[in-house]
Amino acid sequence: MRTKIVKQIFKKEMIDILRDKKTIFMMIILPLLLYPILMVGASSIMSMSINKMEQTxxxxxxxxxxxxxxxxxxxxxxxxxxxxxxxxxxxxxxxxxxxxxxxxxxxxxxxxxxxxxxxxxxxxxxxxxxxxxxxxxxxxxxxxxxxxxxxxxxxxxxxxxxEPITCETLDIAKNEEIAGNILGQILPFILIIGVLLGSIYPAIDVMAGEKERGTLETLFTLPISNLELVMGKYMAVSFCAVVTAFLNIISILISIGFMTLTAGIANEMGIPKFDFTQMIFPGIITMICIGLFAMVVSAISMCVCSLAKSFKDAQNYITPVMLIIMIPSYVSMIPNIELDGFTSTIPVVNISLLIKSVLSFKFDLNLIAIVFVSNFAFMILSVLLLSKMFNSEEILFGNNRSFSFLEKRSNIKKGTMPTISDGAILYAVGLVLLIYVGSLVQLKFKMAGLAITQVMIICLPFLFAYYIKTDFKKTFSLQKVNLKQILGGILIWMGGFVLINLITQITLYLFPQNMEVAEALTDAIIIKDNLVLNLAIVALMPAICEEIFFRGFIFTSFKGKSSSKIAIITSGILFGFMHMDFLRIIPTSILGIIFAYTVYKSESIFIAMILHFINNSIAVLVSHYPNSELVKMSSFIELDFKSLNIGKFIILICISTVFIIIGMRLFKNKSAKEVSVRNY
Missing domain, CATH: 3.40.190 (D-Maltodextrin-Binding Protein; domain 2)
Structure with a gap:
């Protein structure tokens, strides 16, 4: 995909969108006027009405x-x-x-x-x-x-x-918490409506409007790919939706600031004066939530509008979508419904409750991570669905009867390699299944649920590979390995293990509440009196299943049309996000990068499986034998943040670097024959 072409498409679509006065009004003017009118105007009218009643x-x-x-x-x-x-x-x-x-x-x-x-x-x-x-x-x-x-x-x-006794209630909540609790019940619904208004009209214009003007056919005659065209249009619609969302937030903040300065209006709504600096972090999380949600809604709106033949048809098609999104957003106004492990996976509901929770100063970073990851997965699926719809002439210009989310591969010969699109589809589907199926199965069946989840993870790439008629040996890097490569991989992992532990300790120091979550997850899954079963399900099965999924299909799909470095880093980051745990995202991403590097250098997935098994086995052994020599050896890596021994920290970084460099050198010494075969 050529970025210059995408930028030109984006520029062209933005010019077309900004020519429409209705879109400009919905995107810019309405957000700046809506909230002062709703919040300040309505409260002023209510106050005037009450005063009038009292003076009658x-x-x-x-x-x-x-x-x-x-x-x-x-x-x-x-x-x-x-x-x-x-x-x-x-x-x-x-x-x-x-x-x-x-x-x-x-x-x-x-x-x-x-x-x-x-x-x-x-x-x-x-x-x-x-x-x-x-x-x-x-x-x-x-x-x-x-x-x-x-x-x-x-x-x-x-x-x-x-009155022999007196009773008095003293509220110790800060003004910021009181204001946040009140705003958290109202703002999510208002912001979601604002995002809808900001994304729907640009989506209608770039899809149905393009058809009605008769310019879509001209675009398809240009020497550009459908993916470049889709991404340019999607970036334009998303940009409009995100800008509208941010204007909504700015307008609301200005309105709230005016209301707090005007004590009469603020008191009527029960909002006390508060320090705006205390709302910086909740505001940042809210902006990220709304921005991500705007990108999801933009893709969904474009998918729906692509089915319409005219502007009027698109408006009719998009109305049910608005209702479907608006109704769940009311959940923030319902008492006793909070963000938890279940509600954090429900679309729209999770965004509404997350905004409510952060504005009420109830931070759970793991739940925030789940909301972000689930919405990210839906965004990927929506964009992929949109790109597939653009590949179907029946959808764009025909009677909409022929459409398939997965491309038909009947005319493709055996041995085809997976593309980036295939890898993105597999990852998005796997992530959605893990959130909505794997998490529930693990909570209900614990150890057995973990095994079921791993089976699901390995079945997905195998079924997809069979569907696209790929070469299993090349796709999943099923090559033999030698002892030198295994030793190199272990040394790299040892260096990474030191680095990962340091990062984990820093994360726990900054966010100590995550320690309880990590311990609870471990206790919920691991069976204390069955070492063999734990090693089999917690160490061996993930080492095989997750490596087939990530270092097999995902890594190969990204390696096909992008540089090896990008493929290694991307597959590692996706591996980290799949675990949906704030504490483990960065460490797991580093592990994923290490595993992908060993597969790239050795062209064999078996090294990554061995390293994955060793890494998980250590966690199992530590939980079974907390007083063992292994724990005493690993205690050397622990840092005392109260005294902050800089010397020990530098030594650990040096040890990590030495292990990684030695391990990487063991992978470099290849014979001329191996190099020529790879180049060929």
Missing amino acids: TVNIAFNNNPSDNLINILNKTNEYDEAKVNIIKVDDYKEALDNETLDAYVEINENNDIQSYKIYTNSSKNNSYTAEKRIKEALEKYKEEIVEMNLAQEGLDAQKTL
Whole structure:
């Protein structure tokens, strides 16, 4: 894929999008105006309405003459607001309530020195609520005066008799936490709607609008690939959606800032004044969430709009998509539903709850990682689906009856190698299955669930390889290895092991809460009294299954049309993200890079399998024998961050570097025959 061509397509699409005034309004003007109108305007109108109600004169009638004390209490309410109370007389209170000449009618009855009051109102009239509220407040104060007077006559202290104990609730939550909790219930839904508005119209324009203008056929006559065309269009739509999302956030922050500075409006919504600097990290996470979500929605919108023949058809097609996305976003407003292991995997719901949790200062980095990875997987699948749809003339110009997500390979000879697209499809499908099937199976069946997940992981590349009629031996690097290569791989792994442990310790020092999560995961899976079973399922099966998946199919697919360095690094990073654990993403990515390097140098996957088995076996042995010599040897790598021994840190880095350099040199000495065969 040529980046220059993609940039030109992106530039062309952005010019077309910005020519549409409706798109500019939805993308720029609406976000900047919507939230001040909704938040500031609505709260101001509500405040004005309440003030108006409190300043309205209410008319009250009694069946009997009330006591002077009660009349005085009713009139004293003017000390707290500007409303006036008129005591009037009526003949028919029902008729008076209906025609609004009377707002409330009070019936006074006496029975054995006990007075009872019945308040008649007409709830369909505006002032009845105000009159009812005023009468109840006055009667409550009047009752307190009578009680105090009766107790005084009996020689009793009113406070000691009626209130022998006092109760007071003190909220220790910070203003930032209170404000975040309130905003976390409202903002996710508003932001998701903003992203929808920012992505839908550009998607309609670059897809259905292109067809309606008759320029899509011209684009296909240019010397560019469909992937370049798709990526250029997708980047344009995603850029518009992300810009709209960020404008939404900026507009909301400005509105909230104005509301907090204007104490009256903020108090009406229950938002206290708070320090904006405390919201920097939640704001960054929110922006990343919305940006990633915008890219997912952009791809989905483009897929739907590609089915339409005109702008009007696209609007009809996109309406159900808006409803499907909008309804789950309401979850942030539902109490007692929080981000957890289950909700973090549900599309739209996870974004809404993640924004709610970070704004409430509830940070769980592992759940954040799961949300990011799951949305990243959906983004990959959506983009791949879009690229496949662009390869189908029936979808773009025909009757939409013929479409297949996976290309038909019936006319392809055996021995074809997987492409980058094949590797991306396999990874996205595997990631989605791992999130929605593997995690549930492991939680329910624990060790057996882990074994089932590994079987699923190895079946996917084998089935895909069979479908595309690939050469299994080349794709999965099924070559023999020698002892020298094995020794070189072990030395590189030893150097990486030291480096990985240092990174893990630094991560745990910065985020100590992840230690509990890591220990809980280990205890949930490993069976303490069965070493052989643990080695088989935790060490041997992943060493085979995950290597076939990553260093077999994924690495080969990326190695085909990209440089070896990019393929090694990319497959390693994808390996790290597949584990969906914040603590292990960087260390596991480094392991994946080491394994991919050994496969590239030796052209054999068996070295990576051996190293993978050794690495996982050490974790199993440490959990079984916490007081063994192995643990004592590995304790040398531990750092004391309180004293921060820089000398020990430098020594460990040097040891890691030496092991890696020696191991890499053992891979370089190849015979001339081997080099010529590779070049051939």
